[in-house]
Amino acid sequence: MYRFLLTPRWWGINVFVLLAIPFCVFMGSWQLGRFEDRVDSHRGASEQAAQSRREAPRPLTELLPVDKATAGKQTTATGTYGEQLLVPDRELDGKRGFYVLTLLRTDDGKAVPVVRGWLPGTADPAKAPAPPSGKVTVTGALQPSENPGENGVSAAGGLPAGQTAAISAASLVNLVPYDVHDAWVTLNEGDSGMRAVPVAATPDTGLDLKAFQNLGYTGEWFVFAGFVVFMWFRLLRREIEFARDAELGILPEESGSVTDETPAAAPSGAAGPSGG
Structure with a gap:
């Protein structure tokens, strides 16, 4: 039995260790549970997206406001295309390109952003095909508004006129002269030869x-x-070594060399101080 373990110093060390280890294990298990929850939500979101593609599309007004339950659902909306914007710096299958975003003005007076497709290269209005004229009915997946910094959305400012960094009502409010729904639709099939934009993962549900x-x-x-x-x-281990050294009579100051303050011993046979 090592008696030093009963000293106040080691009582404090042992109490700290007994509290720290369970706390670290608990926090590590909690973080692991958070990761597993995200894996499960990612799997559930993928299954929900696949199931939503098989469901009949519902009117846009029935799915708003968009949340985790309605994100990715098939929706349909009828209206007239208005302003067209480009969303630069968007990747698809590892290639850089841009979205072609057109505002669809519906009968309720608001507009819903519709991503008609993706094109490779630098965002250029000349490359983007013009939207169909007259009344149109679109069908696609409903998506929540984007926030800069999430899902690879750039927060870059100072874009040229006719471009937007994020697809959201907050970003579009100063670019179009009418109210915009706080959601957007990506078409199931790209318009005018463009590639369809896949459904993005809902925030806090993906890997x-x-x-x-x-x-x-x-x-x-x-x-x-x-x-x-x-x-x-x-x-x-250090405390045990110190205890053994103490039992052997080895003190810390004895293990060092002679210091300058220690008087040197007189050589043997040397004469001592003479008496008067």
Whole structure:
């Protein structure tokens, strides 16, 4: 039995270790649970998107406001195409390009942004085909408004006229002279030879950066727990070595060399101070 373990100093060390290890394990398990939840939600979102493609499209007004339950659902809307904008810096199958976004003015007076398709290269109005004229009915997947920084959406400002960085009512309110629904539709089939834009993952449901951050935090907490155990054993080993040295009569100051303050011993046989 090592008596030093009963000292107040080691009582404090042991209490800290006994509290720190369960806390680190709990936090690591919690972060791992968060990652597993995101994996499950990603799988559920993919299944929901596949199921939604098989469902009959519903009117846009029945699915608004868009949320996790209605995101990706098939919808239909009728109206007249108005202003057309380009959304630059969008990737599809590893290639850089841009979306062709056209505002569809519906009978309720508001407009819904419709992504008619994707084109490769730099955003150029000359490349974007003009929208059909007159009354049109569109069918596609309903999507929530984008936020800069999510799902690869750029937050770059200072875009040329006729372009927008994000597809949202907040971004479009200053670009078009009418109200815009806080959602958008991506057509199931690209218009005028353009490629259709696939349904994007709903925020906080995909395997995005946040999900892998949770996985990274999981590893960090378990590493912290291992580090606490390692340091405890290291301190214990040092304390045991000090205790053994003390039992052998080896004191720290005796293990060093003679210092300048220590007077040197007189050589043997040397004469001592003469008496008067």
